[in-house]
Amino acid sequence: MTHPLSRRSALLGTAAVAGLALWDGPAEAVGAAAFDAARERWVGLLAGGSYNAAYAEKTQAVEGSANAVLRKLKPAPGRPSLWPDLPLEDPRTGNFNRAYNRMRTLALGWATPGTAMHRDMRVAETAVSALDFLYEHAYHESLDRHGSNWFWWEIGVPRSLTDTCALLYDGLPKDRLERWLRPLRRWCPDPERRVSHPGVVETGANRASKAMAVAMRGLLTHDAQLIKRAKDAVSDLLRPTAGPGDGFYHDGSFIQHDIYPYTGSYGVEYLASVAKLIAMLTRSPWEITEIGNVYDIVDRSFAPFIFDGLMMDCVRGRQVSRQGHRDYHSGQEAVEAILTLLGAAPEPYAQRWRPMVKGWLARNQAIPYNTVAPLGSIAGARALLEDPSVPVGPRTTGTYVFADMDRVVHRRPTWAYAIAMSSERIGAAEAMNQENLRGWYTGDGMTYLYTGDLTHWNDDLWPTIDPYRLPGTTVDRRGRADLPHGKRRRPPTPWAGGVALDGEYGVAAMKLIADGSSLRAKKAWFLLDDAVIALGTGIAASDGRRIETIVENRNTHDTHPPLSRGDGWVHLSGVAGYALLDGADAQVIRKKRTGRWHDIDKGATTRGDKTPVTKHYTTILIDHGVDPRKARYAYAVLPDASAEQTAAYRGRVEILANSGAVQAISRDNMLAAVFWRAGTVETADGPLAADGPCTLLIRRDSKEVRLAVSDPSRTTGEVRLAVSDPSRTADEVKITLPWPVTSVEKSDRGVRKAESAVKVAVGGSRGHAHTAVVRA
The missing domain is CATH 2.70.98.10 (Beta-galactosidase; Chain A, domain 5)
Structure with a gap:
């Protein structure tokens, strides 16, 4: 039995391109329509809802990739393999994971309006046979990993497989769909648990990716409990962590694998998965409502690292070595996630993001966005670029x-x-x-x-x-x-x-x-x-x-x-x-x-x-x-x-010290120093001293001095100051300015006047800054 494409399905898919298709039924009535509407929103974001000549370049690229997959398909049960270059007998090669990626490519070609194979039932029948083959020879619930990468079994294949089934849904026999998804009961049953390594609790991008796979399985099989499980797992992720370990921190940092900065790789996957879930489940019985922190994450964690649509390599970790994943790929994925979030973002966020994203897109014409991004994202990007009411935002400073x-x-x-x-x-x-x-x-x-x-x-x-x-x-x-x-x-x-x-x-x-x-x-x-x-x-x-x-x-x-x-x-x-x-x-x-x-x-x-x-x-x-x-x-x-x-x-700049105790410079009305230990440095106005390790910025103007401790970039004058202790070894640092301090006008907690100096309680601040405005 197949699922016929209804007129309502087509309309919902079209609206989903802009991320606006909404389930408008009562939240308490979880009928088939609620599952289908959410699934169709997701398909619309991936494949678009209707053909548009403006996206012909992208459509041709999708069709070309899908045709290449179809043309090279040569099932060989004795080997076994679906494609000659991907033998499936040894899971340690990862070929089974790559095979499911190819099936997703084929499904995308089938679901994308404007391709020659769009909703061609002969192609759907070929895909059904191929998915049957993969279930029998590569990925089913009774197989053993044989030491292969756990990620392929628990995240890679589940994500590709659920996308493939969603894209092909209207051309699939229902009994086959349930069969192909059965292995996920073993390999990806719970977003928070790692099957291959019992005791490991999933965090960050891994949990978000698993939540997406679990939610999609729930939508495909009409299982509300799975969707709720995914929603709950993501809601827990949205709270900042105090560390140590994985997750987003209050200062915008993102850590994955316990100790590695990964905003531009795993962090992007996290943001993309959460954004997709939010868009997919909006106005459904499973709507994710506790999402305020996601919007803050965009401003705090991602905007500083995106330069004209490029994700800075300093936060992409080992991903920089992947030939098929450059800085513009990561940047595009972040842009896609932000565009997806824009549909539900409160207006203060949307007002900031629209010009910011438009600036990225307008300044980076060299990036092949139309050939890499999903059609839904291209539609949102094009609409933003063509909207005269949205200015081209400047670069972040x-x-x-x-x-x-x-x-x-x-x-x-x-x-x-x-x-x-x-x-x-x-x-x-x-x-x-x-x-x-x-x-x-x-x-x-x-x-x-x-x-x-x-x-x-x-x-x-x-x-x-x-x-x-x-x-x-x-x-x-x-x-x-x-x-x-x-x-x-x-x-x-x-x-x-x-x-x-x-x-x-x-x-x-x-x-x-x-x-x-x-x-x-x-x-x-x-x-x-x-x-x-x-x-x-x-x-x-x-x-x-x-x-x-x-x-x-x-x-x-x-x-x-x-x-x-x-x-x-x-x-x-x-x-x-x-x-x-x-x-x-x-x-x-x-x-x-x-x-x-x-x-x-x-x-x-x-x-x-x-x-x-x-x-x-x-x-x-x-x-x-x-x-x-x-x-x-x-x-x-x-x-x-x-x-x-x-x-x-x-x-133009004066080097005041470059020694094992102090490194410091001055320029105009600013002093900046690194005190590796207690030390003193002579300035034009007198000695600057610290009795412990810190980074220090002081900016002096005619009226006030501001101080910041535990943040290595503060200046002096009449006087602003910022201080941090990157070593995280001091409890309190006394800063003696070149000018006697008469009062502390404004300050963060832990900054106080001490005789004619300033004391900053840096203990427990984890290297973060303390700032103050003092009179000197």
Whole structure:
């Protein structure tokens, strides 16, 4: 028996493209119509509800992919396989997971209006036979995993299979549908439980993805209890965590796998799954109502990391090594989720998001959005772009310190700069499933400069960049083996974090304890309105190898752009200027580099191909020599600066200290410092001192001084101040300003006047900032 496509179904599918189709029946009456309406909303978001010539490019891409799947389909029961390149006998290959992904591709072609195979019953019959084959040979309730990846069994296949069944629903025999979904009773019965590893409670993206699969199974089989189970599991996820471990934190951090920053990968999956569930179940008997935190998450966790539709690689973890998943893919998934949420978002959020998303889409015309995003998302994006009442929003600006995941992002109107650190709390780099094999230094202070070149990070950078020379890092040039599966390196130091002042200035700092090397260093970054000042001190090693600090390593695609040099400065046309501030000289290396995606990702289902790709690189580095004892560096990165501005920059900032106790700078009315321990630094107005570890920003103007502790980016004047303790070792820090403090006018809890100084109770604040306005 098949499920005929009703006129109401078609209309609901059309409306769902905009995420507006609503179940308008009484909530207490859970009849078949409620299940069908929710399912059809989901199909509409995936495949669109009606053909539109404006989406012909996308429709052709969907049809081409589906036809390729259909054309190559050659069932071989004796092997067994559905496609010759995906033998199914050994589940450890992951081929069964890839086979279900192909079935989803075929189903999408069948369900998408405008394709030649749209609702072709011959194609549906072929799909039914293929799904029967997979149930018998690859995925049923009596099989054993044989040590294969649990994710494929409990999330990968359930998500692909439920999507496939939803897309093909009107062409499927009901008894077959129940048969194919039966394995999910064993492998994905509960969003909160991991079947393959009893005792593991699912968190973050894994729980959200499982909730989506469980909810879809409930809709397909008309089982209200499954949908309620999924809803309850997601509702529990929406509350911020205080850590440690997985989830979203109050400061916007997102952690997955206990210790890794993953906003741009697992975090996006989480947001997408929750947004889909909200849209799918809206106005249904299972509507998710406790969703306020989801809207805050968009502003707090995602907007700072999206640059013109690109998701910053510093929060994508091992995903950066996947050839088929670039920064624009993650960015698009985040955009899709936000567009989906817009339909239900309260107006204050929607008023912010519409211009913001429109700005991302309008500025990034190079990204092939129409060929990658689902039709429902394309419809929402196009409607937004064509809406004259919505302005094109500017780029997000501000300084964001994510103390709970050792990340700092500094954003100006035309550029952005991100810093990836690690500590005893946050892992340096994750390698799993033979992915991210050469990500050795991505968490050792790597810096990410974003400019108007929106292809820099996604144009085959990761297989071609020298992995020993990542920008911002100080490295031992020893040979390295590929990272092993599951290695979890957390440097044995608490020191990583920073502070921001007025959302405009910042300080970041980390203590470097190198992996497998005696190399040690103290690294600090001072984030200004037009520059980033990088200081390093205490650089020492004793292994008989050369030590380098990488100022820049820029992918310039298929050419070497003009480069200018002078006494202590380098200017790379179209990128930035680089000024050496301590009289040192820099080496500049320009060369073509060739690599293969397969070299950095050999994963069973993600592996890159072996085709060589070549890119041009300009590398700027400081050579500290072999076995330095107390080496230092000081340089400025000047995005968008001209060669003339770069040459003249050295006098624009004063380095007050670059020692093992204090690193500090001053410029105009601002002081910024990293106190690694108790210390004092002389300023033009007198000594600045702290009696314990902290990062500090002070901004002084004619009227007031603001103070912030536990956040490394505060300034002085009459006087604003911000303080944090990234080491999380102090209980209280006393800050003595160059001017006697007469009163504390405004402050966070824990800031008080102490004689002519200020004391800040940083204990228990987990590296977050304390701010104050004081009179001095």
